[in-house]
Amino acid sequence: MRQFSYSRAETVSDAVAALASNPEAQLLAGGTNLVDLMKYNVTRPGAIVDINRLPLKEIEDLPNGGLRIGALASNSAVAYDPRVQERYPLLSSAVLAGASAQLRNAATTGGNILQRTRCYYFYDPSTPCNKREPGSGCGAIGGVNRIQAILGASDKCIAVHPSDMCVALAALDAVVEVEGPDGKRDIPFTEFHRLPGDRPESDNTMARGEMVTAIRLEGNHFASHYTYLKLRDRLSYAFALVSVAAAMEVSSDGAIVDLRVALGGVAHKPWRDKLAEAEFAGQPANEETFRQVARRLLAGAKGQGENDFKIPLAERSIIRALKQAASGRPQDQSVKAIQ
Amino acid sequence: MDLSSQTSSLPTCSVSLSINGQKHDLELHPWVSLLDLLRGPLELTGTKKGCDHGQCGACTVLVDGQRVNSCLKLAVSLDGSEITTIEGLGSPENMHPMQKAFLEHDAYQCGYCTPGQICSAVGLVGEGHAHNRAEIRELMSGNLCRCGAYTNIADAIEEVMGAEAAKSNKEAAE
Numbered sequence: 001m002r003q004f005s006y007s008r009a010e011t012v013s014d015a016v017a018a019l020a021s022n023p024e025a026q027l028l029a030g031g032t033n034l035v036d037l038m039k040y041n042v043t044r045p046g047a048i049v050d051i052n053r054l055p056l057k058e059i060e061d062l063p064n065g066g067l068r069i070g071a072l073a074s075n076s077a078v079a080y081d082p083r084v085q086e087r088y089p090l091l092s093s094a095v096l097a098g099a100s101a102q103l104r105n106a107a108t109t110g111g112n113i114l115q116r117t118r119c120y121y122f123y124d125p126s127t128p129c130n131k132r133e134p135g136s137g138c139g140a141i142g143g144v145n146r147i148q149a150i151l152g153a154s155d156k157c158i159a160v161h162p163s164d165m166c167v168a169l170a171a172l173d174a175v176v177e178v179e180g181p182d183g184k185r186d187i188p189f190t191e192f193h194r195l196p197g198d199r200p201e202s203d204n205t206m207a208r209g210e211m212v213t214a215i216r217l218e219g220n221h222f223a224s225h226y227t228y229l230k231l232r233d234r235l236s237y238a239f240a241l242v243s244v245a246a247a248m249e250v251s252s253d254g255a256i257v258d259l260r261v262a263l264g265g266v267a268h269k270p271w272r273d274k275l276a277e278a279e280f281a282g283q284p285a286n287e288e289t290f291r292q293v294a295r296r297l298l299a300g301a302k303g304q305g306e307n308d309f310k311i312p313l314a315e316r317s318i319i320r321a322l323k324q325a326a327s328g329r330p331q332d333q334s335v336k337a338i339q
Numbered sequence: 340m341d342l343s344s345q346t347s348s349l350p351t352c353s354v355s356l357s358i359n360g361q362k363h364d365l366e367l368h369p370w371v372s373l374l375d376l377l378r379g380p381l382e383l384t385g386t387k388k389g390c391d392h393g394q395c396g397a398c399t400v401l402v403d404g405q406r407v408n409s410c411l412k413l414a415v416s417l418d419g420s421e422i423t424t425i426e427g428l429g430s431p432e433n434m435h436p437m438q439k440a441f442l443e444h445d446a447y448q449c450g451y452c453t454p455g456q457i458c459s460a461v462g463l464v465g466e467g468h469a470h471n472r473a474e475i476r477e478l479m480s481g482n483l484c485r486c487g488a489y490t491n492i493a494d495a496i497e498e499v500m501g502a503e504a505a506k507s508n509k510e511a512a513e
Contacts, residue, residue: 001370003349003350003368003370004369004370005350005369006350006352006369006413006415008418028413028416031411031412031413031416032393032408032411035372035411035412035413036392036393036411038370039391039392040392048369048413050413050415050416052416076405076466080468099481100396100480100481100482101406101459101462101463101466101478101479101480101481102393102396102399102406102407102408102459102462102481103393103408103411103481105405105406105407105462106405106407106408106411106412236476236477236480237480237481333477334471334473334474334476334477334478335473
């Protein structure tokens with residue numbers, strides 16, 4: 001690990017100033033991803049700014065029935081918050097589908113959305129990786145690519161975003177609150193992460209010097225029709241090969257009123273296609289419709305060889321997840337049998 | 340106590356930690372993990388280093404009552420925290436109920452993952468989110484055991500959880 005200087009920020013403006021004034025500085029929250037990346041020499045900050053003392057741990061009620069989740073609220077605090085469980089069970093379920101109890105206790109909300117890909121090549125400094133070292137090439141293209149993207153990849157990078165929580169936040173149209181040298185601004189969740197294009201080193205649309213301060217959720221009508229379905233190589237404590245966050249509002253005569261589908265494990269960001277979702281408003285909430293939804297969402301999917309299986313896996317997962325959401329029987333995150 | 344190298348000009352940072360009830364005022368290099376602090380200068384070698392990357396759970400300790408992977412925590416970032424390691428849970432003469440249950444259920448073979456398993460299990464019971472075996476298994480998935488003692492580990496935890504539940508039911512009845 002590269003040696004670094006260490007300071008503790010007492011205010012958000014302290015942290016922003018420290019970040020903006022030193023291009024080698026990085027913020028430290030839970031550390032579950034950053035410290036790991038530093039041990040592998042994938043990330044080599046010259047200065048660490050510890051933000052754990054900032055007053056960003058609260059989960060607050062908003063007047064419209066929504067919630068504001070502070071950037072330092074732990075993943076466990078979010079998953080087990082009674083208001084999250086009651087109003088956003090999709091979010092709670094997705095958080096509990098990820099990592100382990102120990103990691104969720106340490107990992108923060110802001111850190112979760114800023115975590116880096118688990119692409120093997122990104123993690124191995126002896127191999128080329130355009131995300132780690134722009135211009136060095138991509139080892140995964142034509143290499144070991146079983147875990148890589150099937151949607152939105154570029155000829156520079158085929159890595160996927162590893163978060164479960166973010167897939168739910170994308171489906172729920174969350175808003176990311178950030179603060180930087182020029183003040184505060186809101187970023188819609190689906191515009192927070194970006195596709196790799198020709199700048200895969202850049203995971204998100206924050207400017208240098210900006211930091212995440214909170215996630216905001218509006219009131220919603222999805223608490224009874226949702227699921228987070230995650231498929232992975234072992235039943236727990238593994239990243240998704242494919243995951244689906246589904247939420248639905250269904251009319252009394254069984255028609256889709258509002259449909260949300262976000263996919264994890266398939267792209268450089270949680271994958272959502274709002275235009276495609278809108279096309280299915282008014283359609284009957286049944287398996288035939290769900291099959292059409294899946295095919296529509298995956299129309300542009302492209303395999304890399306070893307990960308070709310993800311395309312039919314994603315199709316079946318979307319159909320299954322939408323059936324679970326429509327029936328009001330979400331995937332249980334402890335008993336892993338898929339209903 | 341200065342645990343940094345006296346001759347080193349590398350930066351250090353002050354940190355105050357309570358470890359197993361004992362206060363430590365330390366001067367540390369910022370890159371020292373809680374795990375390396377415990378096992379090195381503090382000689383609390385009960386906490387084990389398995390993968391050193393948050394994947395195996397052997398280094399699990401309790402920080403302010405919450406189980407975390409000590410390998411992924413920079414010690415300087417825990418200023419003011421209370422840390423409990425396997426040494427702080429009990430002693431051979433006065434074992435914690437979870438330690439006793441692991442012994443009685445033969446919940447280990449080589450024993451390398453055991454301190455982490457026990458700290459994690461104590462954290463799990465404290466969190467109160469596991470109510471049945473499936474939930475115990477899911478919420479213990481951050482602790483790997485290469486010997487495969489999982490069945491007996493789940494038995495031990497189930498027993499302690501049952502005893503805790505009986506105790507709190509009795510208190511509620513009174």
